[in-house]
Amino acid sequence: MPYDLQVHAEALRTGAAALAEDAAxxxxxxxxxxxxxxxxxxxxxxxxxxxxxxxxxELGAIAGALWDTAGRIRAAGDDYxxxxxxxxxxxxDAGQARGATSARLATADAAWGVLP
Amino acid sequence: xxAEAAVRPATGHRSEGPRLAGPRxxxxxxxxxxxxxxxDAMSREVVYGRLRATDPxxxxxxxxxxxxxxxxxxxxxxxxxxxxxxxADGWSGAAARAAAAGLxxxxxxxxxxxxxxxxxxxxxxxxxxxLARARALLDAATAAARRxxxxxxxxxxxxxxxxxxxxxxxxxAxxxxxxxxxxAxxEIVRGAALGAxxxxxxALLDAAxxxxxxxxxxAAARLEALAAATVRPGxxxxxxxxxxxxxxxxxxxxxxxxxxxxxxxLVVAEPEVVGPLDGVPAxxxxxxxxxxxxxxxxxxxxxxxxxxxxxxxxxxxxxxxLDALVDRLGSRxxxxxxxxxxxxxxxxxxxxxxxxxxxARHVLTHVPGMGSGLATQAHxxxxxxxxxxxxxxxxxxxxxxxxxWLDYDAPDVGPEAAGRGLAAGGAAALRRFxxxxxxxxxxxxxxxxxxxxxxxxxxVGAAAARPGLAAxxxxxxxxxxxxxxxxxxxxxxxxxxTTSLSDPIQYAAVALKSLPGDIxxxxxxxxxxxxxxxxxxxxxxxxxxxxxxxxxxxxxFASQPGAGHTGYWEPGRPALEALADIAVGWGDVIPR
Numbered sequence: 001m002p003y004d005l006q007v008h009a010e011a012l013r014t015g016a017a018a019l020a021e022d023a024a025x026x027x028x029x030x031x032x033x034x035x036x037x038x039x040x041x042x043x044x045x046x047x048x049x050x051x052x053x054x055x056x057x058e059l060g061a062i063a064g065a066l067w068d069t070a071g072r073i074r075a076a077g078d079d080y081x082x083x084x085x086x087x088x089x090x091x092x093d094a095g096q097a098r099g100a101t102s103a104r105l106a107t108a109d110a111a112w113g114v115l116p
Numbered sequence: 117x118x119a120e121a122a123v124r125p126a127t128g129h130r131s132e133g134p135r136l137a138g139p140r141x142x143x144x145x146x147x148x149x150x151x152x153x154x155x156d157a158m159s160r161e162v163v164y165g166r167l168r169a170t171d172p173x174x175x176x177x178x179x180x181x182x183x184x185x186x187x188x189x190x191x192x193x194x195x196x197x198x199x200x201x202x203x204a205d206g207w208s209g210a211a212a213r214a215a216a217a218g219l220x221x222x223x224x225x226x227x228x229x230x231x232x233x234x235x236x237x238x239x240x241x242x243x244x245x246x247l248a249r250a251r252a253l254l255d256a257a258t259a260a261a262r263r264x265x266x267x268x269x270x271x272x273x274x275x276x277x278x279x280x281x282x283x284x285x286x287x288x289a290x291x292x293x294x295x296x297x298x299x300a301x302x303e304i305v306r307g308a309a310l311g312a313x314x315x316x317x318x319a320l321l322d323a324a325x326x327x328x329x330x331x332x333x334x335a336a337a338r339l340e341a342l343a344a345a346t347v348r349p350g351x352x353x354x355x356x357x358x359x360x361x362x363x364x365x366x367x368x369x370x371x372x373x374x375x376x377x378x379x380x381x382l383v384v385a386e387p388e389v390v391g392p393l394d395g396v397p398a399x400x401x402x403x404x405x406x407x408x409x410x411x412x413x414x415x416x417x418x419x420x421x422x423x424x425x426x427x428x429x430x431x432x433x434x435x436x437x438l439d440a441l442v443d444r445l446g447s448r449x450x451x452x453x454x455x456x457x458x459x460x461x462x463x464x465x466x467x468x469x470x471x472x473x474x475x476a477r478h479v480l481t482h483v484p485g486m487g488s489g490l491a492t493q494a495h496x497x498x499x500x501x502x503x504x505x506x507x508x509x510x511x512x513x514x515x516x517x518x519x520x521w522l523d524y525d526a527p528d529v530g531p532e533a534a535g536r537g538l539a540a541g542g543a544a545a546l547r548r549f550x551x552x553x554x555x556x557x558x559x560x561x562x563x564x565x566x567x568x569x570x571x572x573x574x575x576v577g578a579a580a581a582r583p584g585l586a587a588x589x590x591x592x593x594x595x596x597x598x599x600x601x602x603x604x605x606x607x608x609x610x611x612x613x614t615t616s617l618s619d620p621i622q623y624a625a626v627a628l629k630s631l632p633g634d635i636x637x638x639x640x641x642x643x644x645x646x647x648x649x650x651x652x653x654x655x656x657x658x659x660x661x662x663x664x665x666x667x668x669x670x671x672x673f674a675s676q677p678g679a680g681h682t683g684y685w686e687p688g689r690p691a692l693e694a695l696a697d698i699a700v701g702w703g704d705v706i707p708r
């Protein structure tokens with residue numbers, strides 16, 4: 001796996017918001033799907049209506065998928081930040097632990113006359 | 117008399133209205149569409165009622181609305197592109213790649229819907245065109261019936277409204293109306309019972325109803341298939357396509373092995389490949405080329421912005437030509453335009469069909485000449501369209517499609533136009549395109565006519581100089597010579613030519629070998645010499661014998677004396693009428 005991880009969490013949130021807007025626009029485009037010619041009722045009119053239904057369905061599905069993707073990207077940005085926070089805390093804790101250990105060792109060393 | 121309507125007369129046929137069938141046609145009653153109308157599924161009465169109440173323009177508008185919907189969907193797809201790029205700027209890694217793949221998948225779904233939009237538009241627009249032709253036939257039937265005192269009643273049957281007014285022994289009473297039916301004024305006569313010979317009111321009525329029913333059946337079938345395909349994802353084909361340069365017939369055979377989902381996937385994934393590929397049906401090529409059209413416009417805008425001087429002027433002219441093309445592609449007037457090729461290199465190459473050539477009964481390929489390019493395509497397309505419109509009025513039962521074929525490097529005005537090299541290159545591409553028309557055609561083979569204007573006639577001549585050009589007729593208009601000295605050396609069943617008396621091509625493009633004689637004559641006869649030398653058509657032109665000279669052996673047809681070099685397509689004038697006649701295979705009535 002290539003070690004190419006790079007994250008700007010704010011860019012993810014901005015991108016997610018843009019995708020959500022895309023999803024809304026696509027959903028709105030479904031309203032522009034032309035209605036069939038109503039009369040006189042040729043067979044082609046009914047078939048055209050079926051295509052229109054399919055296109056509206058598909059546009060709705062795409063909008064839904066994008067909305068879902070936007071949410072996941074937003075969540076990924078949050079996850080990255082939480083992971084960073086957790087890692088920072090662990091490292092900070094580790095630093096404090098190292099400090100305490102050093103103090104204990106210094107005391108022990110002093111007891112054994114190691115330290116000046 | 118009933119039989120007078122729409123019968124092809126020996127002369128003056130234009131005034132007699134539309135014609136049902138041509139010399140090469142199936143017997144009267146044959147359907148123009150590929151799908152036989154199911155007469156049982158839709159009764160004559162129902163079809164008549166619907167046709168009478170139909171406004172074809174409403175279907176044209178519906179088609180245009182679907183076409184227009186592809187625009188905002190393209191913008192949405194571009195939005196997704198932009199968002200993906202911005203995301204990639206701030207995010208990389210495995211999760212970022214997964215997100216990008218997901219966005220690409222949704223973008224592809226949007227592009228597939230755009231393809232659906234164009235294909236619905238194609239089906240509806242062709243339906244509208246067929247309904248308009250059916251209405252023209254119905255109007256002709258009504259007029260023919262009226263002339264013999266008959267009417268078409270609400271059930272789509274011919275009623276002899278005043279049978280007693282029809283003189284005994286007339287053709288209408290004696291031969292066209294079934295025996296035993298004509299005598300009773302109140303008797304209802306089914307239209308189908310009338311004479312089936314072309315030209316009768318009954319036959320016109322039959323043709324109108326059959327045209328409408330067949331068009332409805334075909335449109336419904338196409339739309340039902342699209343409804344099923346729309347909610348299925350495109351899928352990549354299992355194998356690679358045909359090798360580069362494969363004959364169009366091989367391309368078509370490969371295309372036929374693909375499922376609809378695979379074809380749609382290819383259009384979206386490989387539009388640059390599918391768009392110009394001869395042998396692929398025009399409906400798919402059109403969608404592929406429309407997909408790349410926006411990118412081409414952006415690229416041209418960038419080139420214009422970066423250019424200076426003469427290059428900038430040339431590119432701006434190309435941009436204006438592209439704008440005109442885009443306008444025509446979106447127009448709801450006339451037959452639907454199919455974009456079969458677009459290349460911005462050089463002066464630009466473009467191939468546009470008006471009306472689906474794969475479903476038309478007659479296809480005219482118009483090859484323009486010197487100075488042609490993307491910048492001038494609108495002018496040339498108008499010429500092609502006028503022939504098709506005239507042909508469709510002539511034979512409304514049979515669709516004529518016209519193609520502007522500008523897929524060669526047409527010479528600029530100047531020394532370039534004196535050579536044959538560009539014509540030779542164009543001839544090879546033209547032969548391939550014509551092969552593609554044959555290979556991609558759906559149903560019975562159409563009549564193919566190839567028309568070359570000016571230098572384009574040399575391209576057509578070069579294409580026909582070898583056996584195997586897929587054309588039933590070649591036509592030379594305003595030709596500077598076609599590369600051979602006799603029609604007998606051209607491999608085409610019909611060879612036609614016209615040159616207007618006022619076309620300077622026959623005076624200016626003289627062959628070198630005739631020039632010394634002309635100069636000598638000019639000097640030998642004071643006063644009249646120059647007129648005699650240069651004031652009459654030359655037999656030998658720059659690229660060979662004048663094809664409009666009787667000695668060449670072509671069918672020479674008259675054009676209006678004042679046409680000049682570019683006025684052959686003036687509406688209502690003899691040249692345009694003759695071109696329409698030739699396109700539909702009706703050349704035997706052209707005045708010579």
